[in-house]
Amino acid sequence: MSVTREIITLQLGNYANFVGTHFWNTQEHSFNYDPEVEVSEINHDVLFREGNYNRNVTFTPRMLLLDLKGSLKFVQESGNLYTENQIELNNPEKNVLSQIRETIAWQDDNIEVMESEEIPMPSYQKSLMENGIAEGEEFNLKETVNNWPDFMYTRYHPRSINIIKNYEYSEQISTFDTFTVGTQLWNSPLFEDEYCDKIRNYIEECDQCQGFQTIFDAIDGFSGVSMKCIEHLEDEYSKSILAFPLIPSVVKNFQFSDEGMSETIRLINIAFSYAKLSEFSSLFIPLSTMERGWRNVSDARKFHNISYDSSNLYHCSSILSSFIDTMSIQYRLREITNQNYLSNLCAQLNIYGRKMCGAKISFPFPMNEKEDLIDFLDRFNSDLMQCISPNTTIGTDRIIQSVTLRGIPKNRLKKPFEKAKDQMKMAAYKCSSISEMIQLYYQCSFYASLSHVASAESAMKIKSPFPKEFFSDNRLTSRGFLKEFQNDEISQVNEVPVMTSVQNSNELSNTLENLYTQVERVKLAKIPRFIDAGLEKEEYKELLEQLLVFKEQYDDNEFL
Amino acid sequence: MAAISLLNPKAEFARAAQALSVNISASKGIQDVMKTNLGPKGTLKMLVSGAGDIKITKDGNVLLHEMQIQHPTASLIARASTAQDDITGDGTTSTVLIIGELLKQAELYIAEGLHPRIITEGFDQARLQALKILDDMKHPVEINRKNLQDIARTALRTKLNTQLADLLTDVCVDAILTIKKEDDKPVDLHMVELMEMQHKTATDTQLVKGIVMDHGSRHPDMPKRLENAYILTCNVSMEYEKTEVNSGFFYKTAEEREKFVLAERDFITQRVQKVIDLKKKVCDGTNKTFVVINQKGIDPNSLDMLAKEGIMALRRAKRRNMERLALACGGVAMNSFDDLKEEHLGFAGLVYEHVLGETKYTFVENCKIPQSVTILMKGPNKHTLAQIKDAVRDGLRAINNTLEDKCLIPGAGAFEVQANIKLREYSKTVKGKARLAIQAYADALLVIPKTLAVNSGYDSQDTIVRLQEEGELSTDPIGLDLSTGEPFKPVDQGIFDNYIVKKQIINSCTVIATNLLLVDEIMRAGMSSLKG
Numbered sequence A: 001m002s003v004t005r006e007i008i009t010l011q012l013g014n015y016a017n018f019v020g021t022h023f024w025n026t027q028e029h030s031f032n033y034d035p036e037v038e039v040s041e042i043n044h045d046v047l048f049r050e051g052n053y054n055r056n057v058t059f060t061p062r063m064l065l066l067d068l069k070g071s072l073k074f075v076q077e078s079g080n081l082y083t084e085n086q087i088e089l090n091n092p093e094k095n096v097l098s099q100i101r102e103t104i105a106w107q108d109d110n111i112e113v114m115e116s117e118e119i120p121m122p123s124y125q126k127s128l129m130e131n132g133i134a135e136g137e138e139f140n141l142k143e144t145v146n147n148w149p150d151f152m153y154t155r156y157h158p159r160s161i162n163i164i165k166n167y168e169y170s171e172q173i174s175t176f177d178t179f180t181v182g183t184q185l186w187n188s189p190l191f192e193d194e195y196c197d198k199i200r201n202y203i204e205e206c207d208q209c210q211g212f213q214t215i216f217d218a219i220d221g222f223s224g225v226s227m228k229c230i231e232h233l234e235d236e237y238s239k240s241i242l243a244f245p246l247i248p249s250v251v252k253n254f255q256f257s258d259e260g261m262s263e264t265i266r267l268i269n270i271a272f273s274y275a276k277l278s279e280f281s282s283l284f285i286p287l288s289t290m291e292r293g294w295r296n297v298s299d300a301r302k303f304h305n306i307s308y309d310s311s312n313l314y315h316c317s318s319i320l321s322s323f324i325d326t327m328s329i330q331y332r333l334r335e336i337t338n339q340n341y342l343s344n345l346c347a348q349l350n351i352y353g354r355k356m357c358g359a360k361i362s363f364p365f366p367m368n369e370k371e372d373l374i375d376f377l378d379r380f381n382s383d384l385m386q387c388i389s390p391n392t393t394i395g396t397d398r399i400i401q402s403v404t405l406r407g408i409p410k411n412r413l414k415k416p417f418e419k420a421k422d423q424m425k426m427a428a429y430k431c432s433s434i435s436e437m438i439q440l441y442y443q444c445s446f447y448a449s450l451s452h453v454a455s456a457e458s459a460m461k462i463k464s465p466f467p468k469e470f471f472s473d474n475r476l477t478s479r480g481f482l483k484e485f486q487n488d489e490i491s492q493v494n495e496v497p498v499m500t501s502v503q504n505s506n507e508l509s510n511t512l513e514n515l516y517t518q519v520e521r522v523k524l525a526k527i528p529r530f531i532d533a534g535l536e537k538e539e540y541k542e543l544l545e546q547l548l549v550f551k552e553q554y555d556d557n558e559f560l
Numbered sequence B: 001m002a003a004i005s006l007l008n009p010k011a012e013f014a015r016a017a018q019a020l021s022v023n024i025s026a027s028k029g030i031q032d033v034m035k036t037n038l039g040p041k042g043t044l045k046m047l048v049s050g051a052g053d054i055k056i057t058k059d060g061n062v063l064l065h066e067m068q069i070q071h072p073t074a075s076l077i078a079r080a081s082t083a084q085d086d087i088t089g090d091g092t093t094s095t096v097l098i099i100g101e102l103l104k105q106a107e108l109y110i111a112e113g114l115h116p117r118i119i120t121e122g123f124d125q126a127r128l129q130a131l132k133i134l135d136d137m138k139h140p141v142e143i144n145r146k147n148l149q150d151i152a153r154t155a156l157r158t159k160l161n162t163q164l165a166d167l168l169t170d171v172c173v174d175a176i177l178t179i180k181k182e183d184d185k186p187v188d189l190h191m192v193e194l195m196e197m198q199h200k201t202a203t204d205t206q207l208v209k210g211i212v213m214d215h216g217s218r219h220p221d222m223p224k225r226l227e228n229a230y231i232l233t234c235n236v237s238m239e240y241e242k243t244e245v246n247s248g249f250f251y252k253t254a255e256e257r258e259k260f261v262l263a264e265r266d267f268i269t270q271r272v273q274k275v276i277d278l279k280k281k282v283c284d285g286t287n288k289t290f291v292v293i294n295q296k297g298i299d300p301n302s303l304d305m306l307a308k309e310g311i312m313a314l315r316r317a318k319r320r321n322m323e324r325l326a327l328a329c330g331g332v333a334m335n336s337f338d339d340l341k342e343e344h345l346g347f348a349g350l351v352y353e354h355v356l357g358e359t360k361y362t363f364v365e366n367c368k369i370p371q372s373v374t375i376l377m378k379g380p381n382k383h384t385l386a387q388i389k390d391a392v393r394d395g396l397r398a399i400n401n402t403l404e405d406k407c408l409i410p411g412a413g414a415f416e417v418q419a420n421i422k423l424r425e426y427s428k429t430v431k432g433k434a435r436l437a438i439q440a441y442a443d444a445l446l447v448i449p450k451t452l453a454v455n456s457g458y459d460s461q462d463t464i465v466r467l468q469e470e471g472e473l474s475t476d477p478i479g480l481d482l483s484t485g486e487p488f489k490p491v492d493q494g495i496f497d498n499y500i501v502k503k504q505i506i507n508s509c510t511v512i513a514t515n516l517l518l519v520d521e522i523m524r525a526g527m528s529s530l531k532g
C-alpha cells in the first residue's frame, strides 16, 4: 500500500501569508492536468488534501493561515471555494438582510443591520473569478498589490483562514506588537478551541503525517503566537517541526513608538523566537531578503540574474517562497526512500542541538542554455548561491548542508560516451546522476564538509501572479537558462532551474552572538509594553540565557 | 464598525482638563450603540463586513468586541464587559449602560461644582449599600427543573425568538440535570460538549446523552454502526512514525537501519494485537462489539488489522474527549496497553457514524449513567450556528450560576427600582455632599428599567414614575411587564436574573466609573502606554 506522507503547513503573520500565497500559487501552477503526460515526480498529496463540495472534488492545501482583522479585504473568512451560503452585497433585488432573514431567530422588526462599505475586488481577482486569466493579460501586480489576498490564485478550504479579531491590520502602523502579547493571545478561545481543533482535523485526515512546515513573522506579536503554537505541536503530536522565521524587507513602526523603539521591539521578538525555536522546533531556517534582520536593516541582498524591487513585499516574498518550494521538494517526492522524509532532513542538519540553519539560493541556477552540468560546474567559480538568512555568512569550511537542485534535465548532466570528448577527462564524468555530481562538486570545493543532495527534474514554473518582471531583461530562455548570445528576441520565461541549500556550520555562532549582544544591551524597563503585557523579569532573563546556551552549541565542537 | 467613529481616536492626546469630558462623551457614545440591545425586546445587530462576512448578535460583549475599539476609555469599558462575561456569562449590556449612566449623572453634579473625588467616594458608599439591598432581595430557590427553566428561559429569550429559546431552555436544563451530582453543586461545563453541524435545511438543537465526535473511522471495511459496544478510550500511538532518530544518520549500515525499522513496526503491530486480544476475550461468543477511540494516530496497517476483527476505530480524538468519554461511558482512558483489562473498558448501547458533506460524525449513545453529554446544534449557516452557540453558552452559564448561588433575583428591572428607592432613603441618612453622589448612583441604576421600557415602545419617565410608586407600596419586588407596559411581579411570571450577575455589575461598574472620573490616573495610564 502506498501511503502519502502528509505535511501540514502553518502560516502565521502578514508577511508569512505573502510568502505562503506565492508558495501555493506555485504549487498549483505545477499541477498537471494532462492525462497523457507521465505522472509527476512530486506527490502533491503531501501538501494538498482531497475533499468534496457539492459533489465536486476539491483539492486544497493542508494549511492554516493566521492574520489580523482587516487583512483579508474582499475575501470572506470561509474562503472563496466553498461559497454556497455566502451573501451577495449590493444585490439590487434582495438586500443583505432579506437574503438571510429566515435563518435569523429574532423578531422581524427588531434587527439592525450595520454594514461596512463593500471592499472591491482588484481587477486581477475579478478576472480570475469571472473568466480566468487570458494568455498575456497583464495586471501590473507589482504596483497594485498591497496585501496578499490581491494575488491569491489558489483557493482555500473554509478551515484554512483564521483571523485575530483583537488587532486590526493597518498599512501605516503595526498594532500587534510584542512577543508577549502574542503568547497571551494564545490562551483565547480562537486558539484553544478553534485553531487547535483545526490542526487536529487536518492531522486526523492524515495516514502518515511527516510533520509541520511553520512559516511565521518573527518581528511582531505573531512571534509569540507562533512559539506557543510550535510548543503545542511538539507537545501534542511529537512530529517534525520545520520553522521559517521571516523578517520582512519593509517594516512598519509599532503604535506609540518611533523608529528606534520599533527596532528594539523587533529585536526582542526575534531573539525570543530563536530562543524558543531552539527548544521546540526540529529545525529552523530564518529567511529574509535583507542582509541584516535586526539593527540597521538597510542593505538588500542582490541576485545576479533577476531584477527585483527590494522594497516591494510582493517581490521579496516570492523569492523566499521559491526557496521553500525548492528545498521542500525532497520530502515531497513521490518515490519514497528512507531519505525523503522531513524527519530525515532535520536529523541530517540539527546535530548537537544546532537547530538553526542558514539558507542559500541560486535563483535561477545560472547554467547556459546549451551547457551541460559537468561543464558548468567546471567553469563556474564565483559564488553559486546567495545567502537569504539575515546576519549570516557561511563560507566553505566544515559545513553540513542539504542541497536541492531542480530543473536540470537528465540529458544535460554530461555528454554520452561517444560525444564526451574533454568531459571524459574530468573526474565528475563518472557520476551518473545529478545529485551524485553535485555531491562530488561540493566534496571538492568545501573543506571537511558533508553534503546531502536531492534533485528533481521539474523546474520551478513561472506563471502570473508570480512576478514575471524579474526576468524582463531578457537574459533567460523560456526554460530559464542563460542565453548564450544576447538577442532581442523576447522570450517568455516559463520555468527556471533553482538550487537551494540549507546549511549548518559553526559560523552561525556569529549570527547568534550578534543577536545576543544586541538584545542583552536592551534595558527592558525602557520598553514597558513587554512588562505591561505580562512578561516577568525572570522569564526575560531565562530567554536570554536560553539564547546564550543555544549559541554555545555552535562553539565547542570538534567535528565541525 | 461605523458607530464608533463618534469616538475621537486622538483623544489620548487631550489635555487633562478636557479628559474628563472626553471620557464621559466616549462612554455615552458606546452607551448609545448598546442601549437598543437590552432585554427581550431589544434590537438584534447584524454586522456585515466589507467582504460579506456576517455576525449576528444581541450580546453586549460580542458587539463591543466586534466594534473594534481603539479608544482608551472605550477599551476600559470593554475590559469591564469582558470581565463580566468571564465571571458570570451575562449582564454585559447592563454593565456598559450603567457605567455610561453613572458618568452622565456625575457630569451634572460636576458641572455644578462638585469635586470628582467626592462623587467617587459617594459612589463607593452607594455600592456597599446596593450590595446589601441585593442580598435582601435574594429569592432562594430549590434546584429543580421548573426553577432552572425559569432562569434559563429568561436569559435565552433575550437572545433568540421565543420558540427557539424555549427549545434551548429544555435542552440546557436537561443537559445540566443529567450530569449534575446529588449535591447540586455547579457542574464542570466542559463536560457539556457543544457540537455544530452545518446543514442546509435544518435548524434544530438536541441533547445527546453521550458523546458526538467530528470524525469517523478511516477504513472502508470498518463497521459504521455497532450496538452493545465496549469502548476503549486511549492515548496510545498505533502509528509507525518516521522519527528523527530512526532516519539515516545514526546507523552504520543500511541493514542495521532496516532492522530497526522492522522492529519498530513490529512493536506497533504487537500493540494493536493487544487490543485485538482483549476484544476477542470480551466479545467472542456474545452479542457485544468493540470500539477504539484513540487520541493518538492509527495508521493504515493498524486500521487494517482492527477492521479485520470488526472493530471500529477512531483516531486523533480531542484531548478533552478522553475525559468526557470516560465520564459518559465509564471505563478509564488508557495511556498504555501493557495491562489492558475488561474493567478499563466503557460501554455504550449504540455507536454509529453519520456523514454530512465532508465531515463524518460519530455518535456514542445510550450510555448508562452519562456524566458527560453533548448538545448538538444544527443550522443552515455559520452565523446562525454561532448565534445558537452563544445562546446555549448563556443558558448553561445561567443554570450553573443558579447551582452556585442557590438563589435568584427578580428581573425586569425589579432590582434596580428597589435599589433606587432604598438608596434614596439611605442617602437621607448621609451627611454632606456625598449624599448627592448616592442619589446620582440611585438614579443611574434606573437606566435599566428605562431602557427596557423604551425598547418595548413605552415612555420612559411615565414608566419609571409608576414603577417607583408601585414599588414603594408593594412588599413584593415590582418590575416592568414588557407586553403591557404596566408594573407587575416578575416572580409570578418566572422572570429572574442571576444573583452573581447583578453583584458583579454593581462592583465593576462602580470601579470603572470611578477610574474614568479620576482623570488624572487615566492620563497617567495613557501616558505610560504612550511611552511604550
Ligand SMILES: Nc1ncnc2c1ncn2[C@@H]1O[C@H](COP(=O)(O)OP(=O)(O)OP(=O)(O)O)[C@@H](O)[C@H]1O
Pocket: B037, B038, B039, B040, B042, B058, B059, B060, B061, B089, B090, B091, B092, B093, B094, B095, B154, B155, B157, B158, B410, B411, B412, B413, B448, B452, B480, B481, B482, B495, B496, B497
Ligand atoms: N421577559 C422579560 N421582561 C422584562 N425584563 C426582562 C425580561 N427578560 C429579561 N429581562 C431583563 O433584561 C435585562 C437583561 O437583558 P440582556 O440579557 O439583553 O442584557 P444583559 O444581560 O445586560 O447583557 P448580555 O448582553 O450580556 O446578556 C435584565 O435586566 C432582565 O431582568
Ligand SMILES: [Mg+2]
Pocket: B090, B091, B092, B155, B158
Ligand atoms: Mg443577559
